Amino acid sequence: MKQKKKSTVNWMAIGHELINCLRTKDRHRLSRYDAFVWLMESIGKGIPVCNEQGEQIHVLPFTASYMRLAEEWNWERHTVQQFLDELAALSVISRQRKGNTFVFSLARKSHKHLLL
Numbered sequence: 001m002k003q004k005k006k007s008t009v010n011w012m013a014i015g016h017e018l019i020n021c022l023r024t025k026d027r028h029r030l031s032r033y034d035a036f037v038w039l040m041e042s043i044g045k046g047i048p049v050c051n052e053q054g055e056q057i058h059v060l061p062f063t064a065s066y067m068r069l070a071e072e073w074n075w076e077r078h079t080v081q082q083f084l085d086e087l088a089a090l091s092v093i094s095r096q097r098k099g100n101t102f103v104f105s106l107a108r109k110s111h112k113h114l115l116l
Contacts (some may be wrong), residue, residue: 029074
């Protein structure tokens with residue numbers, strides 16, 4: 001008897017509406033998918049710096065501690081670290097320690113493939 005070959009998705013583009021549909025609602029523990037999308041959005045937006053008039057003058061790279069992400073995602077700190085270790089090993093993100101926080105960015109090769 002022949003065994004069926006398992007099909008895997010190698011690449012997928014997902015539109016904004018589908019991303020919102022698939023997200024975990026309310027303050028529940030975020031799935032890995034939700035945490036990934038949250039992180040990609042945060043890296044993409046950065047941290048806006050505004051002048052006294054409230055006009056954006058600059059955007060700083062996204063920074064956060066593992067504890068902040070654990071609180072935001074409703075995860076344990078070690079789970080956050082393991083997840084980010086996996087993303088870094090896959091060359092999806094890069095992170096650089098800055099005091100007790102990390103500066104997050106897209107890995108050089110992933111930028112073309114992740115955010116369209």
